[in-house]
Amino acid sequence: MFKKLLLMTVLAVMAMSPAALMAQAEIINGFDADSFKPFAYMDENGVPIGFDIDCVNWIAQKKGLTVSHQPYAWDSIIELLQNKNINMIASGLSVTPERAERVAFTIPYWSIKQVVLVAKDSALTLDEVLTGGKKIGLQLGTSDLASMDSSNGQNGRKYETVGYTSVDLAAEDVINGRIDAVVMNDDRGFAILKNQPLKFLGYAGIPDEDFAYAVSKDDAELLNALNEGLQELMTDPAWKELIAKYELDQKL
C-alpha cells in the first residue's frame, strides 16, 4: 500500500515536471490576467491577442526576439517585473511617476482619456455623477482610481469611488444598479459599449494618461530594442492597420 502510494506520487511528479513546470527561456511579456481589451486579452481559443500583443509581436519579428505572452495578476505585475519573473509589460500600462521609480518605461505609444459610462436608461448628467456624491466604480490598482481619489473634493467634485478587481465587474454593477457610473479609459469603454447596455456620458476630468511598455531598470538592451522597434512601427503602415484592426481610431 505504502510503496504503491510512493510510486504513484513519484509518477505524478514526473508526469507533471517536464510539461507543466518547465518553459523555455525567452522574453516573457506579462499581461493582465483579468484581460485588458482591446490592448491585451485572450481570444476564444486562449491565444493572447490585442493591440499591444500584436505590436510587440511585430517588433519582436523585426528585432529577432522571441516573446511569449503570459497572463499574470495585475496588482502584482510591477513587482514581478522588478523580481525579473517577467521581462516586460505590454498591457496598456499607464506611465506614472510612482511606477517610473520602480521600472523603466519605453517611449509612450498611446494616449488615453478617462470616460464616464452609466446605464443606458439612466437620467444622470455628467455633473450629477461627478459632484452629486454618486458611487463610481473603478478597477483596483489602476492609476485612474488614484487620480479619481486625489481629485475628489476639489473644485466641487464629490463622489464615492468603489474598487473592483476588473472594470467588467464594475460595469456589471452599473447595469444591476448597485453603483451609478463606471470610469475607464476611452478605448476600453468603446469595446464594452458594444456588448453592454451602457452609454457614454462624458470625460472624467482627470489627467490623460500615456501608455508605454515597461522593462526592468537594468535591462537597457531590451529597452533599446523596444524603443527602436516602436519608432519603426509607428512610422510603418502596419501601425495604422493595427489601430484600425482594434478600432482604436473610433473614439467615443
Added chain:
Amino acid sequence: MSIFDSSLISAAFWIAKGTGLTVALIVGAMFLGLIVGLPMAAIQVYGPRWARFLVMVYVWFFRGIPILVLLFLFYFGVFSPLEAWLTKFFGVRINLPFLASVTTLGLASGAYQSQIFRGAMLSLHMGQYEAALSLGFTRLGALVNIILPQALRIAIPAWANEYSILLKDSAIAYVLGTLEIMSRIKLMVATFHMHVPFYILAGFIYYFLTWLGIKALKKLEAKTRIPGLGSDGDAHFPEANEEIGTDERLEENPNAKPVPKPA
C-alpha cells in the same frame, strides 16, 4: 450574442481544457499533502515531545493563515526569488504560478491531512503499536506494517472530504494567473463581457470533478474494506431482529456494584 455562438463554444472548450491543469493542481497538492501529512500524523501520535511540538507549530501556521495570504506569501516570498535565481544561473524558467499554487495548496493540505491521519491512528488501540514493538518490530516497521494498513483505510472517507475541499480551494489559484479553470473563466468573461453563462459553466465543471473524485474514492474505500475494521467495524449495533442484550458488551457488568436505592 447567442449562447450557441461558435466563438462562445470554442471559448467553452478552451475553458474545459483548463480542467487538466486543475486536476494536476489537485492531484499534486493532495499527494504533497499526503507526503507531508502522514509522517506528521505519526509523529503527533507516536513521536517524541520535541518533534510533536514542531509539527504543532507547522499545523497551526497553515491552519491559521488564509489560503489566499499563503499563496501570495509563497509566490513573492519564495518562488519569485527562486525563479529569478534559476533563470539567472541556469537559464531555465519554471511555471511560476503553477508551482507556487501546487506547493502552497499541498503544504496547507498537509496540515489538514495530518489531522485526518492522526485521528485515524488515534482510533486504533495504542496496544497494537506496543504489541508490535514487543514482538520485535522496529518503530518504522510497526508503523508501516501494523498501523498504516488500518489507519489509511479508516482515513479514506475523511480524505475524500479533504479532496472536495481542496478542489474548491484550487479555484483561488486564479489570483496568480495559473490558467486553471477559474482564471480561464475570468479571461473569457473579460473578452466577451458576459458573466453568468461562464460562471455557470465553472460551477458545472467543479461539480463534475467533485462528483468524480468522491465516487473514485468511494470505490477505493469499498475495494480496500476489511469487514470488522473502520466505519462498520468495532462498534456493534444490534440488528433489528436481534435480541438486545445478547451482545456481551451491552450486558451488565457483573463486577459493578449495585447502586444503593435511595432510602
